[in-house]
Each structure stands twice: as structure tokens, then as C-alpha cells.
Amino acid sequence: MRCIFCKTKTTFFRKSCPACAKVVAIVDKAGGQVGLGDLVDLFAAEGLTREQVDTVLDAELGGEPTIRDRLTAQMANALMLGLGMPGR
Numbered sequence: 001m002r003c004i005f006c007k008t009k010t011t012f013f014r015k016s017c018p019a020c021a022k023v024v025a026i027v028d029k030a031g032g033q034v035g036l037g038d039l040v041d042l043f044a045a046e047g048l049t050r051e052q053v054d055t056v057l058d059a060e061l062g063g064e065p066t067i068r069d070r071l072t073a074q075m076a077n078a079l080m081l082g083l084g085m086p087g088r
Helices: 018-030 036-045 050-057 067-082
Strands: none
Touching: 018 036, 018 050, 018 067, 050 067
16 A cells, blocks of 8 residues: 555555644644744754655645645635635
8 A cells, every 4th residue: 555645555444644633633723823933942842854745745635635735725715714704
């Protein structure tokens, strides 16, 4: 079996490797709630490299938007709500 993000070899029951799973978990936990600087600090605290993070954030899976696109949309909506404008 291969990781759906970086294509490295994984175990039979896993869709992603441990490094890519960490990136996804961090984005799911903190995405849209923290700024980009804080998000970078979270990635660095977990020992992830820029290449590992970029690979996951830019992966296009099944014609869906990339995680980077979804993260940007969440942050923009949070900013709009903070400014008193209705979000979508």
C-alpha cells in the first residue's frame, strides 16, 4: 500500500504514512483557528519538514480542493467573521 499524499510505502491498513497523518491531524485540529505563523510553529514542533507539509497541503485527491485551499478558505471566513461580516 502507498501513502495517498506522498506515495511512500505504508502498512496495508493505512492510507497515509505517519508524517502525512501528522500534518492532516494538525490541520484538522487547528486549521482556520490559528494564524499561519502559529500553524508553522505547530508543524515545526512535531518535527515535520517543509517538503512533507507542502506535499500534503498541495495533494489533489479525487478532484476535491487541496487542503491548502480549504485551509485558506477557513482562515478567510474566520477573518470575515472577526470583522463583523457574515461568513459562508
